[in-house]
Amino acid sequence: MIPTMRPFKHPPVNDFSLERLLYALSDPVRLEVVQRLAEVEEASCGELDGGRPKSSMSHHFRVLRDAGLVCTKGVGTTHMNSLRRAELEERFPGLLTAILAQHSLQK
Amino acid sequence: MIPTMRPFKHPPVNDFSLERLLYALSDPVRLEVVQRLAEVEEASCGELDGGRPKSSMSHHFRVLRDAGLVCTKGVGTTHMNSLRRAELEERFPGLLTAILAQHSLQK
DNA sequence: TCCATAGTTCCAATATTATCGAACAACTGA
């Protein structure tokens, strides 16, 4: 068993871009994913699709990863996702907190 | 002289949308406009175009207005723009602050 | 009244993005 699930590329904190982050979160599907991840700490892709096609979700997860918002690691046959909270707080202090606070108000 | 420059539509705070705001700020041109406005408090459209065509800027200002970020009022032949800081802070506490703080770091 | 200024609106061209089916790849368990 040679082939291992190759890990995804996750940008280092220094490469985080404010515009890219804001863009990633301006999509309702992606914003919902991030909000859910804030509640559960960790979740597979399947747990986060709202019945949407896998290929669509795969696209959204990539956008979230590229923005530095989400970290995805392979665990068995599934991919576990989590927020990169500490690094986001380091690079954009207070930003994610303000966005997530907004969500909990709307429920 | 009957015709007066008809005022622009500015959404009330209750109609502000997080996604719309994030989207508006995910564009480099618009983000720059907002960052400049944070410094000068008030500026005409002409002062904020970076040599870009007026029609393009007019589009961007409309997006910013629709998101509730910017207020535009006619003054003489010019349009003066300002951030809707208080209302934004009321609706999205800490959000604009976090975004603007990010900018000043990058200079 | 005429002209210059500041922006808007209209329009078309271009570029980006979202969506999703189909084929593919990695892993687990039988």
Next chain:
DNA sequence: TCAGTTGTTCGATAATATTGGAACTATGGA
């Protein structure tokens, strides 16, 4: 080794955004 599960990648299509020229409107000054 085969089958089932999970998710990615590829490719096409549709929807949406950005850009900027041209015509138009409002305003103020000469």
